[in-house]
Amino acid sequence: MYHVVVAVDEDTERARRQAQAIENLPHAAEDVAVTLVHVFTDNPDGASATQIGAVRRAQERLEEAGIETKLEEQSGEPAASILQLAESTDADCICVGGRRRSPAGKAIFGSVSQSVILQADRPVLVTGGLEGVGE
Template sequence: MYHVVIAVDEETDRARRQASAVADLPNAAEEVRATLLHVFTENPGGASATQVGSVRRAEELLESEGVEVDIAERSGNPAAAVLDFAESEGADCICVGGRSRSPAGKAIFGSVSQSVILQSDRPVLVTGGETE
């Protein structure tokens, strides 16, 4: 089984694109296990990742495609938490959501995506994004 950690923030459309990209992997319904990981930087209300709309929408999409899905949450620095989680789980791949940028901004990803890409010791799948 191929394990993909999907780092999901609060942006629902980006989370759906990430889930769709993972569901489109070859034989995903039979061969892929996805973990939706949401990292809270601040959580004074004690919310759970299952209460985050983007996580729920991504979960629904993956389940509708027959992909085995789990939900996890961490707190702290998002990039570090994603990398640590992927390492501890022995993930085969990390999926982050990219953002479309102006020509000048194309060289720079969002700070979390960029940090994960540059520091990961495993493959990173970067999904496309809407123009900001």
Template sequence: MYHVLLALDETESRAVAQANAIISLPESNSEVKASLLHSFTDNPSGASALQIASVRRAQEALEDAGVETHVVEASGNPADVILDVAEEQDVDCVCVGGRRRSPAGKALFGSVAQSVILNADRPVLVTGGGGE
């Protein structure tokens, strides 16, 4: 079983693009499982990850395609949390969403994606922004 960690923020289009990238993996409906991670930087109301629309949308898309899912929530610096959860769960790949940038900013990734790419000890899949 190939285990992928999807690091999801609040952007629904980016979450769907990430889910679609996982769905497009070979034999995703039988050989891939996905952990959907949302890291809260500030959560005074005590919300759960499943209350985040982007997490629900990604989970629905993956489950509709037959991909086994599991939701993980954490608090802290998103890049650090992503790397920690990837190690704790010994995932095979981390999937992060890219952002649309101006022409001058296209050479740069967002700070979370860039940090994960530079510090991960496993493959990182960067998806498009999903038409933000």
């Protein structure tokens, strides 16, 4: 079984693209298992990952495609949490949603996807950062 950790934020369109990329993996329904993870950086109300629309949509889409799916929620720094989960579950791949950002925007605000790509010790699949590309 090929295990993918899929890091989902609050953006429903990015989550849709991530789920679509996983569905498009060879023999996904038979050979792929997914752990969806949402990392809360600030969660004073004690929300659950199942309350995040993007997480629910991704989970529903993957399950409809027959892909084995588990859900995790973490708190803390997103990139570090995603990388730790991938290591602790011995994931074969990490899937993150890309977004269009200027070089200055990346330098000022950082990028979870960029941090995961640079620090991961396993393949990272980046999906749908640009509107209309790959569709």
